[in-house]
Ligand code: C2E
Ligand code: CA
């Protein structure tokens with residue numbers, strides 16, 4: 054090969070190679086992150102539209118590199134899901150969330166509900182039900198202190214054995230939310246078989262609820278559905294007053310979004326709640 058021909062194509066890796074390398078690098082670093090406890094749990098408040106009170110928080114994982122930078126979930130959750138590492142991450146998240154809630158109860162902090170995100174791989178682990186129950190008893194919590202969030206698509210793709218586990222957890226009093234609701238095309242008949250307590254209206258509908266009649270109609274349908282099935286509704290990703298006004302007027306129960314507060318570390322969350330609660 055002449056010099057001229059060997060240069061360009063060889064030194065520029067294709068997008069596919071680049072992606073594959075990035076994937077492997079992230080996987081390797083995630084093992085290290087798990088070992089060295091580089092994860093943090095941040096908390097985003099959920100407020101009652103009726104009273105303005107903080108009724109719960111969603112726990113959201115963060116990955117802090119040794120240099121101090123934060124890696125957002127979008128950059129590592131998909132990799133962790135593909136490699137199965139998500140199961141270890143989510144076990145840490147569950148335990149940490151329960152420990153945090155315990156701490157709040159001890160200091161008589163006003164928030165009594167914490168939501169954690171779980172995936173199909175988590176539910177599929179054979180000891181999932183015991184794992185969740187043990188986390189509650191280890192930290193002396195009531196089942197009603199905990200909510201598990203599963204995306205609508207996860208719930209749709211999961212089999213009867215997993216649904217049975219969710220039924221067991223629901224029966225013992227743990228709350229179960231359908232995350233990103235409205236994006237997964239679940240049928241009415243299916244929804245009523247799911248052991249759920251809460252529908253989280255996906256941010257995409259909230260985004261356009263003020264100006265798009267279609268998205269407003271979808272939001273209204275979800276709210277109507279929730280009422281029929283006696284489910285609680287949470288609007289995700291509320292970013293402004295106009296959205297809040299429409300969602301409140303339409304009867305959504307709970308608001309979550311940057312308009313109120315971003316996810317934040319535990320101490321900041323407590324300070325935020327103390328300032329905003331009254
Ligand atoms: P999600 O469960 O739908 O969480 C909501 C995401 O929307 C969070 O992003 C939150 O910070 C963001 N958000 C909340 N309000 C607003 C808003 O008003 N505007 C905008 N633009 N965004 C808002 P985050 O923390 O980056 O998490 C992204 C996704 O990563 C989550 O989406 C969830 O699917 C996943 N994830 C996060 N933590 C965990 C975890 O501990 N376990 C698992 N399995 N997945 C997690
Ligand atoms: Ca969620």
Ligand code: CA
Nearest residue numbers: 232233253289
């Ligand atoms: Ca969501």
Ligand code: CA
Nearest residue numbers: 204232233256
């Ligand atoms: Ca989402």
